Amino acid sequence: MDKDQVLQLVKARLGISTAVRDTYLTAIINGVITELTGEKGVNLQAENANHLMFVVDYSTWRYQNKDNTAGLPRHLQFRLHNLFIHNGGGADGDV
Structure with a gap:
């Protein structure tokens, strides 16, 4: 995953130009x-636009909700579950 591209997209989404x-x-x-790949076992693919945009949206949410203890919003939960499903459901340990 191109972290510079993710950074630019997060900044665009937040309206940050500096x-x-x-x-x-x-x-x-x-x-x-690290959380998605290490803890949750998601195999992020650099060429997959859905993976890229999920990382952008999740990172943006994290930035905007630093003090939120309510948990992940439903739309991000659904998309995360879809990542699990589309990556094989973790049957053999490679989600």
Whole structure:
């Protein structure tokens, strides 16, 4: 996954045009990718637009909801579940 492309898309979604928040946003993006691949076992594919946009949307949500303890919104939960399903459902350990 091209983290620079993710960063540019997150900044566009948030309306940020300067590099002031790049370090913070990059840390969020790295955390989201690590969570999805390491903890949740999702095999993110660089060429898959759905994977790219999920990382962008999830990272944007994380940035905007720093103090939210209510949990992941339903639309992101549904999309995450779809990632699990489309990646084989984790039957052999490779989700």
